[in-house]
Amino acid sequence: MTPRSASLAALVGVVLIGMTGFGVFLPIFPFLALELDATATTTTIAMGAYSFGQLIASPFWGRLSDRVGRKPILITGLIGGVISYLWIANANSVFELGAARLFGGLMAGNVGAAFAAAADLADAKTRARNMGLLGAAVGFGFIAGPALGALLIGETADRGGFALVCYASAALAALATLAALLLFRETLAPESRTQKGGERPRRIGMLMTRPALTRFIAVMFLVIAAQALMETTFGLWAGVELRWGPREVGWTLAALGAGAVVLQGGGAGAAARAFGERLTLLIGLALFAAGFGGLAVSHEVATMAASLTALTIGIGLATPALNSLIAAQAAEKERGAVMGLSQSASALGRVAGPLGAGALFDTLGSGAPFAAAALLILAALFVALGEPAREATPLP
Secondary structure, eight states, rough: OOHHHHHHHHHHHHHHHHHHHHHHHHHHHHHHHHHTTTOHHHHEEEHHHHHHHHHHHHHHHHHHHHHHHHHHOOOOOHHHHHHHHHHHHOOHHHHHHHHEEEEHHHHOOOOHHHHHHHTTTTTTTTTTHHHHHHHHHHHHHHHHHHHHHHHHOOOOHHHHHHHHHHHHHHHHHHHHHHHHHHHHHOOOOOOGGGOOOOOOOOOHHHHHHHHHHHHHHHHHHHHHHHEEEEEEEHHHHHHHHHEEEEEEHHHHHHHHHHHHIIIIIIHHHHHHHOOHHHHHHHHHHHHHHHHHHHHHTSSSSHHHHHHHHHHHHHHHHHHHHHHHHTTTTGGGGHHHHHOOOOOOOOHHHHHHHHHHHHHHHHHHTTTHHOOOOOOOOHHHHHHHHHOOOOOEEEEE
């Protein structure tokens, strides 16, 4: 195995373990909030607090990773996750849940650093593959995580079961920290780093002078806002429409992650080679919209399964292509800043989605958040249909 391959394998392993811990916790959060007498609206706002923190902090972490390297930022973010999960395990109100999620988001520099590291290890031909492998690690975390959470929560969800799931998430985040410390090798060479006090990439300047980057950042925001609408209300929807609890929701999210892994681990790269990154993105967005539209009118398991299948294929194709197209707009010394900008757009979407999700659910019905998500994806498809963008050679 070459040094680049070994570094990529270690990076995928670190992300896999960390996202498994995140996935363990995700399906139980709405039920934990309801256990603490939260409404659907306050539940989704508390979930969105993480993304609000990430929105504020991601640009800082991205620029810092361009200066000090990817490894320190990766480790710092994972340690922040450990603290956040332990705090949530002992929370006694929805306010505390929101505060713990906000702290976790403020410390979450590891995601942008991981994608920047994957770009460091790629050339024009392997960029979509690297992004797909990292996306597959995230997806597999959402298989193993929700499945493990469903097993840990037990038949009857109670406060003790919720705490156990949070402790499991903290343990996995700690394991990912150890793996990053021992196995991951820094991918940003000292000569490629920005210097303290020197000129640094300006986010507003990038967006004003690079139309393709601006367009793809807008697509990222719309896609993630749509996903957040679904993620924060799916458990609530399943409880109303299917009479499901956290165990069934956990298994369903695990199945969704399984499909994403299959596509992002190989299918997305093959599609990008065959059709190009931009067309792959467009196909993925069309399937994305169809899946959300189907969920909006579903009232039974069969139609839900068909809708989630379309949604899974859409996620698996669109996400790596979009990340690759964004990374293609960055020079070597800008990757952390550009991927931090991408994470800021992602975080903004995860703030905006939950803010409206609970209100839509409470006022217009359980399917309303999914209908809104479908409209957002259609808007993203329209934005992505702009002039073809650079797919191979990064900007100088």
